Amino acid sequence: MKIDDSKVYRYITRLKNLDIIKPAVRMPSEMRSKGGPRATVYKVPDADIVQVNDAITLHRKLLSPKYRVAEELAQILLDEYIEPRGLKEITKREILIFVKDRRVLFVAGDIAELMARYLQHQRGIKVWR
Secondary structure, eight states: OOOOHHHHHHHHHHHHHTTSOEEEEEOOOOTTOOOOOOOEEEEOTTOOHHHHHHHHHHHHHHHOHHHHHHHHHHHHHIIIIIHHHTOSEEEHHHHHHHHHHHTOSSOHHHHHHHHHHHHHHTTOOEEEO
């Protein structure tokens, strides 16, 4: 679903006027950025700095094509290999073999590392290195 930019700005303005959200921090410009406005992170009044930092980290991860590919492949690995067998742990070598079989456009080791982090931290799967 796509929302027009003008509607998004209008909704943000309404939420600010109602004191539902307030600006928390302006994102630093990326090193490879060619200019343009810097993004602003908004927060609800009772949010703490840890939640704001988590939002910034998530935003940066979602901008990375490698992270998105790794997350998609990790979900496929979970659906096709880990969950049907009832496994709670996997080796990094098994992840690397899985990535190489998929022939991704990125370096297989980088994607395998991102997948290992995702599986361990987001899904609670033990990854033996």
